[in-house]
Amino acid sequence: MLLVVISSVSPHPHHLFEYDELSQYVDSHQEEYVQTLRDWVAVESDSSDVLRRPDCHRMMDMTAEKLQAIGGKVELVDIGVQELPDGKTVALPKVVTAQFGSDPSKQTVCVYGHVDVQPAKLEDGWATEPYNLTDINGHLYGRGASDNKAPVLAWIHTVEAYQALSIDLPVNVKFIIEGMEETGSNGLDAMIVAQKGTFFSDVDYIIISDCGWLSRRPALTYGTRGNCYFFAEVEGPKQDLHSGVYGGTVIEPMTDLIGILGGFLTSLSDRIGKILIPGIREAVAPLSDEEWKMYQDIEFDIESFKSKIGVSQLMYSNKVDLLAHRWRYPTVTIHGIEGAFSGPGSKTVIPAKVIAKFSIRQVPNMDPAVVKKQVTDYLYSVFAKRKSPNKLKVTMIIGAKPWLADTKHPLYEAGKAAVKRVFDVEPDLIREGGTIPIAKTFEDVTGKSIIMMPIGGFDDGLHSQNEKMSRYNYIEGTKLFIAYLHEVAHLKKD
């Protein structure tokens, strides 16, 4: 009787939350959840390899089917084609949108995620087949398990649990799932702009679960770095040459390339890792006292961080410096050189054309358009000083912006309450060194607030060998999302 009276006053009273029932449902369905993750990981949806594009298309279809099966209003949105370096085009994977509920009296959240993955091969040093999800001691190993297939599934299972138990969703839930995140979310910006007044018109908040905790303590993420990704191509002779026959006569493209990249950073003997490209460091927002204090209070064990990645020394030896340089200062990384001899054994070759792949993680207040100019100007000027007859071509293929949220926003208070309910601890408030290319666009175009709610573990090996998602994080993470929807239902509309 009492329940009836209260429910007529408030449509979503706190104490009517059937958390235990939902949580038990999740526990009792975990084998199915793992099997679905296995099916998804089996699809080699590597968006960086155009030869895998059919797999990317299949992955989007599977995502749409899964959302349809639980009653979503689903659309596969055509976002056009990708232009390849040789001028050809290839279809971009369609974007999946879905909608569950359209009650105007409820909040509407939009969950963003991606189902494409980074490349992975057994011979890279994986202990198990990367596309065969393998459970070892409760850790589910497979490419894309943590980044980002399990979190996307955990959100889908969240909606499914409410529905299976005939419990009204406390908020309307929308999904936007893409298949090009790992290469810069090609085509997605334009789609968001196009759907601003339609799909996004009733969205109140955007939730992204495409990142990880910093330690064993659950976390909420309030910032990501951006990424400017470059190709620097040096072309010389018309074909590869024998280094004994031609070495000493030809000005080698590889030597030019190493020469121009070699000046990116100061070495250990100077101030460690300082980026030397003019203008880059000057744009960085200064570290405030408040931020310093936040980093100081975060749980982060330097020794276990070192042992996890197998190094004896890091760039910095104190926690605040390490976190600040991981999250809120720019870095440059040289990822690889296409055209270089890289196979096992030895080959005495002079490569005719080499393409360096490097990227700069940028931070507030850097701007990708400015970084593009700074980097290209720098490389062309250093190259000009070499007076080489070889040809240099620099292109920026990704220009993703950094994103930073206000941790005082009620979305974060709701996040803290959900974490407390499921894990019985306060979450760490952290930033992410990686990039969610679309985050800033969501904010700029829709004007909606974003929260990043990770469920991945600190040691999931994203983009690396032996990526994994632990069962614990997958299952408890689903419960976290269930609890979070309940908390968001009680927020005042923005």
Ligand SMILES: CC(C)C[C@H](NC(=O)CN)C(=O)O
């Ligand atoms: C622009 C990058 C390729 C994006 C990528 N994002 C993630 O890994 C997030 N899942 C990154 O390298 O940061």
